[in-house]
Amino acid sequence: MAAAATPLVGVDRLTRRFGARRGIEDVSFEIAAGEVFGFLGPNGAGKSTTIRLLLGLYRPTSGEMRVFGMDPLREGTRIRARVGYLPGELALYPRLTGAQYLDRFARMRGLTDRSYADRLVSRFRAELDRPVRTLSKGNRQKLGLVLAFMHRPELLILDEPTGGLDPLLQDEFARLIRETVEDGRTVLLSSHELDEVQRLVDRLAIIKEGRIVVTDTVESLRRSAPRTVEFRFDGPVEPARFAGLDGVRVRECIDGQVRLSVTGAVAPLLAVAADLGAVDVTARRADLDELFLSYYRDVPTAEVSDVD
Numbered sequence: 650m651a652a653a654a655t656p657l658v659g660v661d662r663l664t665r666r667f668g669a670r671r672g673i674e675d676v677s678f679e680i681a682a683g684e685v686f687g688f689l690g691p692n693g694a695g696k697s698t699t700i701r702l703l704l705g706l707y708r709p710t711s712g713e714m715r716v717f718g719m720d721p722l723r724e725g726t727r728i729r730a731r732v733g734y735l736p737g738e739l740a741l742y743p744r745l746t747g748a749q750y751l752d753r754f755a756r757m758r759g760l761t762d763r764s765y766a767d768r769l770v771s772r773f774r775a776e777l778d779r780p781v782r783t784l785s786k787g788n789r790q791k792l793g794l795v796l797a798f799m800h801r802p803e804l805l806i807l808d809e810p811t812g813g814l815d816p817l818l819q820d821e822f823a824r825l826i827r828e829t830v831e832d833g834r835t836v837l838l839s840s841h842e843l844d845e846v847q848r849l850v851d852r853l854a855i856i857k858e859g860r861i862v863v864t865d866t867v868e869s870l871r872r873s874a875p876r877t878v879e880f881r882f883d884g885p886v887e888p889a890r891f892a893g894l895d896g897v898r899v900r901e902c903i904d905g906q907v908r909l910s911v912t913g914a915v916a917p918l919l920a921v922a923a924d925l926g927a928v929d930v931t932a933r934r935a936d937l938d939e940l941f942l943s944y945y946r947d948v949p950t951a952e953v954s955d956v957d
């Protein structure tokens with residue numbers, strides 16, 4: 650989606666340390682109104698810390714942040730009133746039932762028309778009659794989603810929303826996200842799995858060890874992702890012929906069979922293969938997973954390629 654002039658969420662060099670421990674370091678990104686923004690990173694990367702800062706639940710060590718143009722530290726209450734928040738670790742009073750939770754949240758938010766909330770309950774088949782302590786992880790998550798979406802907030806902040814949802818409900822969740830942005834609302838969601846979010850989000854940031862390593866659209870990340878290309882030759886070939894090419898990495902070279910990872914233009918590679926008399930070629934679509942894993946591993950971001 651096109652970036653609006655004033656971002657709905659703006660984070661600039663945000664840092665939070667916990668004593669000597671790293672939380673997040675120099676995190677910057679913006680989210681435009683109407684966008685679905687994915688925040689990806691491995692366990693302990695700093696996703697939840699960033700989210701809590703945005704909600705005014707943590708105080709930053711340094712840096713700037715704005716949500717709806719407001720400072721979460723000074724106007725956290727006003728911000729939270731306009732946000733639907735699904736925490737990463739949903740802490741619910743064990744003895745309350747889902748129905749009691751819905752009542753409380755509706756009252757707290759001054760929600761009189763409950764028809765949308767009721768629709769969400771049936772779409773997600775949320776169980777309302779039992780105390781939440783007796784609910785399975787997935788069923789608690791479903792309740793958490795209903796609580797986050799029920800008042801149609803302008804901004805949804807969802808910390809690992811799809812954890813524990815079965816495939817059918819993941820599809821339902823994907824539909825709900827699409828409806829939400831069609832409605833002109835905005836979504837920030839975190840995950841540690843690319844698969845879960847790549848079809849949901851417009852743009853994503855990858856955070857690793859407290860720092861953002863890349864922010865881009867899914868489209869353009871996919872364009873820059875490595876492709877796998879395999880050539881077959883009549884006899885053994887020298888891998889060095891390929892290894893010297895820009896953006897080419899030799900992953901396997903056994904007899905006449907060569908498997909390569911390729912980023913960027915293929916023409917120089919095809920020229921070498923033709924010169925060597927290739928008899929067959931197969932190429933696989935750009936693989937976002939490979940790119941993503943390369944960010945997760947200890948590979949410098951400029952040198953995206955397969956790691957053996």
Ligand SMILES: Nc1ncnc2c1ncn2[C@@H]1O[C@H](COP(=O)(O)OP(=O)(O)OP(=O)(O)O)[C@@H](O)[C@H]1O
Nearest residue numbers: 667670671672691692693694695696697698699841
């Ligand atoms: N309240 C806290 N006190 C001390 N350290 C904290 C606190 N909250 C977060 N941290 C530290 O900050 C870092 C980032 O944690 P955070 O919970 O933000 O990661 P995450 O990306 O949400 O991970 P996960 O995928 O496991 O939820 C970790 O090293 C964590 O130990």
Ligand SMILES: [Mg+2]
Nearest residue numbers: 696697698737
């Ligand atoms: Mg977390």
